[in-house]
Amino acid sequence: xxxxxxxxxxxxxxxxxxxxxxxxxxxxxxxxxxxxxxxxxxxxxxxxxxxxxxxxxxxxxxxxxxxxxxxxxxxxxxxxxxxxxxxxxxxxxxxxxxxxxxxxxxxxxxxxxxxxxxxxxxxxxxxxxxxxxxxxxxxxxxxxxxxxxxxxxxxxxxxxxxxxxxxxxxxxxxxxxxxxxxxxxxxxxxxxxxxxxxxxxxxxxxxxxxxxxxxxxxxxxxxxxxxxxxxxxxxxxxxxxxxxxxxxxxxxxxxxxxxxxxxxxxxxxxx
Amino acid sequence: xxxxxxxxxxxxxxxxxxxxxxxxxxxxxxxxxxxxxxxxxxxxxxxxxxxxxxxxxxxxxxxxxxxxxxxxxxxxxxxxxxxxxxxxxxxxxxxxxxxxxxxxxxxxxxxxxxxxxxxxxxxxxxxxxxxxxxxxxxxxxxxxxxxxxxxxxxxxxxxxxxxxxxxxxxxxxxxxxxxxxxxxxxxxxxxxxxxxxxxxxxxxxxxxxxxxxxxxxxxxxxxxxxxxxxxxxxxxxxxxxxxxxxxxxxxxxxxxxxxxxxxxxxxxxxxxxxxxxxxxxxxxxxxxxxxxxxxxxxxxxxxxxxxxxxxxxxxxxxxxxxxxxxxxxxxxxxxxxxxxxxxxxxxxxxxxxxxxxxxxxxxxx
Numbered sequence: 001x002x003x004x005x006x007x008x009x010x011x012x013x014x015x016x017x018x019x020x021x022x023x024x025x026x027x028x029x030x031x032x033x034x035x036x037x038x039x040x041x042x043x044x045x046x047x048x049x050x051x052x053x054x055x056x057x058x059x060x061x062x063x064x065x066x067x068x069x070x071x072x073x074x075x076x077x078x079x080x081x082x083x084x085x086x087x088x089x090x091x092x093x094x095x096x097x098x099x100x101x102x103x104x105x106x107x108x109x110x111x112x113x114x115x116x117x118x119x120x121x122x123x124x125x126x127x128x129x130x131x132x133x134x135x136x137x138x139x140x141x142x143x144x145x146x147x148x149x150x151x152x153x154x155x156x157x158x159x160x161x162x163x164x165x166x167x168x169x170x171x172x173x174x175x176x177x178x179x180x181x182x183x184x185x186x187x188x189x190x191x192x193x194x195x196x197x198x199x200x201x202x203x204x205x206x207x208x209x210x211x212x213x214x215x216x217x218x219x220x221x222x223x224x225x226x227x228x229x230x231x232x233x234x235x236x237x238x239x240x241x242x243x244x245x246x247x248x249x250x251x252x253x254x255x256x257x258x259x260x261x262x263x264x265x266x267x268x269x270x271x
Numbered sequence: 272x273x274x275x276x277x278x279x280x281x282x283x284x285x286x287x288x289x290x291x292x293x294x295x296x297x298x299x300x301x302x303x304x305x306x307x308x309x310x311x312x313x314x315x316x317x318x319x320x321x322x323x324x325x326x327x328x329x330x331x332x333x334x335x336x337x338x339x340x341x342x343x344x345x346x347x348x349x350x351x352x353x354x355x356x357x358x359x360x361x362x363x364x365x366x367x368x369x370x371x372x373x374x375x376x377x378x379x380x381x382x383x384x385x386x387x388x389x390x391x392x393x394x395x396x397x398x399x400x401x402x403x404x405x406x407x408x409x410x411x412x413x414x415x416x417x418x419x420x421x422x423x424x425x426x427x428x429x430x431x432x433x434x435x436x437x438x439x440x441x442x443x444x445x446x447x448x449x450x451x452x453x454x455x456x457x458x459x460x461x462x463x464x465x466x467x468x469x470x471x472x473x474x475x476x477x478x479x480x481x482x483x484x485x486x487x488x489x490x491x492x493x494x495x496x497x498x499x500x501x502x503x504x505x506x507x508x509x510x511x512x513x514x515x516x517x518x519x520x521x522x523x524x525x526x527x528x529x530x531x532x533x534x535x536x537x538x539x540x541x542x543x544x545x546x547x548x549x550x551x552x553x554x555x556x557x558x559x560x561x562x563x564x565x566x567x568x569x570x571x572x573x574x575x576x577x578x579x580x581x582x583x584x585x586x587x588x589x590x591x592x593x594x595x596x597x598x599x600x601x602x603x604x605x606x607x608x609x610x611x612x613x614x615x616x617x618x619x620x621x622x623x624x625x626x627x628x629x630x631x632x633x634x635x636x
Contacts, residue, residue, distance in 0.1 A: 167360070170346075
């Protein structure tokens, strides 16, 4: 097969971009395998005796609680927006609602607002409701900020489903609930996966709201801040936490990889 | 498989989208076990009519009557109608057996009975070997059969088809339309079939309803429509190659009435001349097979001088495009040895001419 200069140039560019993306991850992984002395060695080296000391430190005691808390609020921050947002997206996709564009822009405007603006109002609200340091508070916050993603992305996916499929199901005797469950949800699975992943990632990596609204029930990003002391920074443990933190997202991305290309092009199986 | 049968009556149906009337006072009846084809050009309102029957569009006025019952306010799922869509609308995430069996699953038919009926329908449509495949693994024709199967398994009162063959290649289209006709006749299902393909309509219809711009032009059997088109729109739409139209002036002479076409004169039979009344301008409709071409010097009596513009051998015959009073098409035998540029005369069979009012386009004779 004849190889052109253009192909070579494209491949070189792709390799460079890949290195640019992967290098920080590689460096974090390497650094997580260094002990408390090696981590401060200068210049930094990739040739050393690896140690699991940092991982042992973070996979014990409070850290397991932080991971558990993070999973609970992140999963909640996925499920609740999907339950509320997907039917809403369906209504916006399929029905001629009055002031539909205004509604869509209003939903989107939540995401345009800097999150930091909402910190104090949310704190005061949950203080009043006695929900501080409670999973529900964070889940509600993440739902607020994830809902626009769910509505906007799922609306696009649902619009790609040929109406004829739903009409065929209707003629076959199915009611709206059955059409939604048997036709719409399966055909928009790619969108659900992508939207779910985005919601999870946003919740999992949140620091600001978790820091303000939790104390005992803190999550991993908040726990990380405790590794930055006034006199010492436990870099190797920070990197170890970072590596562990990446694992759920990497597993999810790998398992759902065949949906990503279709999802990002808002493609749909042709009926 | 037994089927409960139904009449369908569309009584003065009117439907608009904004200021555009897509169905204008439409009245047509579909008889029991009949296959009525709604035929017309794109945008004429035929699909909208079908969707009104199905219940996906509401009519502004008029009644849709199925089996003697007005169904205007009845939701689609309660009208006992099955439909095959233009893009088949089979569910890509379900296997063929689940696609076909879906209507029964919705109705909570027990699994064993459902499986048996799926196999029965698959046997009828010759797709038993495909039951465990997904739609993406099927060809266009196979997907079409699955869509048919899903519609048939319900044993509906009425069968609607919205251009189901338009996505197939020409050869498969011919095969499938025969198959659809066979199944419809075997099961005796009252069917409304929408298409823009006049050959398809002629081949499968018991009757054809031609629409144009939301208005019903004519309803009749294929041969009625072909032999006696109600107006120039119908005449030009049906038949391939399409009918030739020639403008002429009616002359009243002692020997009888003649039509002057350019410098030529065409005699018309006495009985036809009598029906013309006081009409002075007519448009003559001449089907390509109702004329002949003879090379030679120009004749101006019962002939139209012409020059061959193109020659298209079609196998069973040859289509000549002739430069005459206008561009006209005439069919000649396939073994002709005529040449482009050759001059001669078109001899129309005057007893086979159709005469239309030049202003309104309506048929006179």
